[in-house]
Amino acid sequence: MSTLKYWQAINRALHEEMARDASVVVIGEDVAAPGGPFAATKGLLDAFGPERVRDTPISEAAIVGTALGAAMAGYRPVVEVMFLDFVTVAMDQVVNQAAKVSYMSAGNFAAPMVIRSVCASGRRTGPQHAQNLEAWLAHVPGLKVVWGSTPADARGLLKAAIRDDGPVYVIESLAEWSARGEVSDEDEIVPIGQAAVRRTGADLTVLTWGGAAPRALAALDLVRDVDVELIDLRTISPWDRDTVLASVAKTGRLLVVHDAVVDFGVGAEIAAVVAEQCFDTLRAPVRRLGAPFAPPPFAPQLEAAYLPQPEAIARAITDTVQTVRSAS
Template identity: 55%
Template sequence: MAEVRFAKAINMALDETLTKDPSVVVFGEDVAHAGGPFGVTRGLLDTHGELRVRDTPISEATIVSAAVGAAMSGLKPVVEIMFMDFVAIAMDGLVNQAAKARFMFGGQCSVPMVLRTPHGGGVNAGPQHSQCLEAWFAHIPGLKVVVPSNPSDAYQLLKAAILDPDPVIFIENKAMYSMKGDLDEAAPAIEIGKAHIARAGDDVTIVSYGAAVNTALAAAATLAERDIEAEVVDLRSIQPWDEETVLQSLSRTHRLVILHEAVTNFGVGAEIAARMADIGFDELDAPIIRVGAPFMPVPFAKSLESRYLPDADDVIAAVEKVLA
């Protein structure tokens, strides 16, 4: 057990899988010589060589589609898109190629690729470098979407994603790269699609994923001082997502708040809320409330962005509302 930063945990998972599996390759913009804009891939080129760890030109569409072609031809590519906002120019490879290959070719092949990309604000990166676009991918049959909330989960989930035979979008919140946490390399593997109860409680369920889980935990700590025990469910994976765990939690607390950093409208929270209103209808003792960003682009200025991002106070307000 060691304390490592989030970025290092990802680096360790990449290093370990590159070592163990010769079919794993890593490529993306500035991932090799520069070690990645956030230092996540630092050292991989030196250890594993330029055949398998490569810098690409700034060609997101081709980076992603080449990963698909490589995955269909025997490799397990792990590619990086420097900011999640840039996937907009790489959608064909993900949506029309990677997601559909297995299905439209009658199950002849899988596409075992991973696309790593950072989302999230909080670093004043502005409207085109801060978005949380995971709902786009969760909407596409054939893609999996994983969002870790701490270094240990990042390490475990990335290893699981690389081993997974299907295309996985692995999302890292860029504000978390320096977050420290305990990492036990010998801990059992995490299964994609299984949620984790990050904190147990009886009064309200807060479902979240990624960095927002930590916001939920902070809110829960404040609520506990007022004798309100919130249960925090860390989804870990949003496609597939763990309906069963959420339903079980809702069946205990009968109140549901869903938190994510992404824009609320038409988001992941909408899907969870709709599903729980369906299969968990008779468990609900209050309306389901979503907490997320307002329906606007991520603003740049510090004062604007801090107001834009959902925080613990927003979660507390939502909890108060469902407890009313």
Template identity: 45%
Template sequence: MAKITMREAISQALWEEMERDPNIFILGEEVGVWGGTYAVTKGFYDHFGAKRVRDTPIAEAVIVGAAIGAALAGTRPVAELMTINFAFSAMDHIVNEAAKLHYMFGGQFILPLVIRTVGGGGRQLGATHSQTPDAIFAHFPGLKVVAPGTPEDAKGLLKSSIRSNDPVLFIEHATLYQTRGEVPEGDYTIPIGFSKVQRPGRDVTIVTYSKMLETSLKAAEQLAKEGIEAEIVDLRTLRPLDMGPVIESFKKTNRAVIVEEGWRSFGVGSEVASRIYEEAFDYADAPIQRVAQKEVPLPYNRNLEQMALPQVEDVITAVKEVL
């Protein structure tokens, strides 16, 4: 097992897949000559050339729209949207086209398409560049929404996303690129649509994903010092949502805290909590708690921004609330 960063893991997945299949190509803003604004595609342009690493105009609708068309024509495009905040400019093509074409034309259209994008706050980029709107995209049947929290999952899930014949929105987190983790040697995949227990425990179930996995793991370490053992279930994929490990864990601990970076209202936590109540109501020993972003547009000022984002202490407080 090699210990690499999230950035390296994602980059390796892209590189290895492009070496494997010449029909895979990348398109997006600054993916080529620049090397990617988050440096994920650094070196790709020189190695794979301008045909397979395509710099686009700053025009998100046609980036996603052209990727859909090229997928229909038999290629396997990986479109990059510089941040998920810009995905709103391509919203129509993500939800009205990509998510619907296979169904709407009776299964005739096949869209082997990945849209890689970057979400999350914490870098003082202000309200328009710091959002975590993952739940919005997870609302639409026909789309797959993947949001890994470890380098191992990122590499394996990105490979599965590229090999999938469905449109996948692959959401990376802006502050996870330097996060290191063990990654298996060689070619491996992790299937889309499976949650995973990232830390075993007996006292409380923490359900989370992406950046908040890191926050939750830190909270669990501190709680362990007080003798509280939290079990952490990482969703990894928001659609299709795999509730199996969540329900199994909840039936054991009877208590749950859901931690997400996005806003609480109509969020991932709302969905997961509802499903736990629907499937395991009789096992609940306390009302489920949700930890989420404060209901404000994210402010620029560092202190205010950190106040708005979910912190380790918020998770600890919520866990103690359900115990």
């Protein structure tokens, strides 16, 4: 085991996969000599040369389009779209082209490509750099979406994404960029579509992912007399229904915590499925906790109030369980 920062785990995954497979190439803005805007591609140019690590013009549409062409020609490109918000100017290439090329070609073409973006939520980057847009991406058939909340998961999911034969969008948390964690020295892959049960419990299931996951874990230290089962989804699409439904069947309660706005989100989809599939075992209505329906604010105090903090998560846990208990 090694103790690595979140970004170092990503960097290690890229080094390992490029050394393992010569078809893996990295393209994006400042990914070569500068080592990436957040250092995730540091050292790749020296190790693998300018043919496999290429800087591009500032055009996300061109970057993703180039990667798709390379993927269809036999490469496994890893694209960096600097901020998750910036995918908005490449949505045609992501949604209408990469996600559909296999379907439209009756399987004659594939798009084994990865798009990496940081979500800067929690780092005071303002309305155009801090949006949690995973629901947009997860809504698209043919596109997988993953988001690791720990260094080990960031590495393992990225490695799995690079080896996948379809387009995978990998979201990374800038708020956790310097967070340290243990990372295996072995070739450890985190399977796409498999959630992680961070803590087992019997009273309430808390489901979370991405930037909200560390705060949800911290909230458990503030809760008394509630036995919480904490699940980190890790893969947004396809999400691990079996693990979530089995947990809710056991606890009878579900609280979904995420940083995206509550309205029309991934949490709503999960809540609907759980309400349908666990109707007979639910002991309380499914509850969601997320951001209000507003752009992310820039001011530190406002952003702190905008995102679910450990104290608010702890209150939601306690209120959910106590309300049902008092009514039973």
